[in-house]
Amino acid sequence: GLAGGTYNISVRNIGGTCQVNGAIIILDTPVAPIIDDVVFTSPTNCNSNNGQISIAATFAVTPGVEFSINGVTWQASNTFTGLSAGTYNVFVRNIGGTCQVTYASNPVILTAPNAATITNVASTNPTNCNVTDGTITITAQGGIAPLQYSINGGATWQNNGGVYTNLAGGTYNIAVRNGNGSCQITGQTVVLTDKVAPIIANVAHTNITNCGVTDGTITITASSAQGAVEFSINGGGTWSQTGTFIGLTAGTYNIRVRNIDGSCVVTDAPVIITAPVAPVIDAVASSNPVGCNTNDGQISIGATFSQPIEFSIDGGVNWSTNNTFTGLSAGTYNVFIRNVGGTCQVAYNMNPVILTAPNAPSITNVASTDITDCGLTDGTITITAQGGTAPLQYSINGGTTWQQNGGVYTGLAAGTYNIQARNAMVLVW
Structure with missing residues (x-):
């Protein structure tokens, strides 16, 4: 239990005789190091390990001192790097373990920036085909204002309050960081879905079958990956959930198909429904039989027409493509004409035509x-x-x-x- 100092060694007999002087022994007292300063830098980002503590110390012993920031592990370097946010206690001691000195301003606290928290991500898909009006709205709190937002995983950032408009369909990776660029946090992946246009597989129609009727039809066959579709034959003026249209008059019909929600109007070629054109009886000439009981009367029908027609003088029972009927006996005849095929039968407005024979x-x-x-x-x-x-x-x-x-x-x-x-x-x- 000797203190440091100089000691002169002597030995003698009990009783004090025969003293012999030995060597002079000098016991050194360890000198405690002095902590002059502690300099630290906090981590620059959330969850990063780039904080640092540097300890400046004065010491008088050889080979020197060692340093600790937790009192457990020691190192010869006075600089500690790769530190995360947290509480650190600084110590210095002589190599060998003597004279441990505690930093008077312990603890040293390294702080990291506060990270924002994403509380909600709302989105709307594009409302129609070939438009870019999708939206993403990111709601976040905390962190260092003004927060910065990204929808491409941090490739680019905007200070836009988290509101993105005019977006096309696609996959968007949400991220938020502090206004100083620190503490990037990753949010959810948002998929905006583009509208899918219907596909028109077929458009069939039937023309008007006769004069004076409205029995034309149009049948549209179409489908959509989005589900049900609706149909229009007047260019989108009105819509129907059935693709079959009946009772149509002659005319041009503009075909449209769209998704049931009104999106993605698809156009097909116009459909022209035609109607038969009625022939016109211009004149009927007749000559009576010249003799009693002879069959040499005649009826000739003059007509205007736009397609081949046929003629009848018996009320439409029998028909001929010849407009002149010969070998007729006296009698009553009802003149009709119609298109070949049977459409648009027209009666002579002066019917009946009466052939008379002379009186015998x-x-x-x-x-x-x-x-x-x-x-x-x-x-x-x-x-x-x-x-x-x-x-x-x-x-x-x-x-x-x-x-x-x-x-x-x-x-x-x-x-x-x-x-x-x-x-x-x-x-x-």
Whole structure:
């Protein structure tokens, strides 16, 4: 338990005799080091280990002193690097472990910046095909204002309050950091989904089947990856959830299909529905049979048309592509025309057309007188007829010759006579 100092060594017998002087021993007293200063820098970022503590000390012993910032582990270097935020207690001692000195201003506290906290991320998808109106709104609190925001994982930053507009569909990686660039924190991944346009697979139509009807149809077949679609045939003026349109008039129809939410209007080629054009009866000419019980009457129909037509004189029972009907007997005829194929039947507005035959005369009496004497030719025949078309014509030789003589024949020789009468229009009875 000797203190430091100089000691003269002597030995003697008990009783004090025979003292012998030995060596002079000098015991050194350790000299405590002095902590002159402690300089520290805090970590520059959250969760980083780049803090530092440097200790300046004065010491008198050899080989020197060693340093600690936790009193447990020691090192010869006076600088401690790679430190995270936290509380540190600085000590210095002589190498060998003597004279440990505590820093009077312990503890040394290294602080890191406060990190922001992302409390919410809201997003809206683009509202239509081929538009970039998606949005992302990042809500964060804490940290060092003004916070900076990123939607590309920190590649670029904006001091925009966390509001991003005019975004296209895609994947966005959310990040927030302090206004001084420290403490980047990663948020969720946001996927904005672009609208998907419908696909029109087919557009079929049927034209008007006849004049005066509205039975045209359009059938649109389409689908969308987004689900249901709706259809329009008037360029988007009105919409229907069915792709079949019936009862259509002739005209041009502008085809559109869109998603049920109204997005992504797709256009197809216009559909033209046509209707048959009705022919027009311009004139009907007729000629009556020229004789009784003859079939030489005729009806001719004049018409204007835009496609091949056919004609009928029996009310539409039988049809012909020839507009002239011959070999007709007297009677009543109803004239119609229509397009070949049966559409657009038109009735003649002067129906019926009546063909009439001449009235036949009627022989009511034939009187004769024989020859009165040999060698004479004084026989007579008197034909009495009524009706017919005056003046009547008469024949006594079976129609070989005719006379308009009132039916009186005189100066006849004996013989056989074949009596006939006819109208002046050569109608034989």
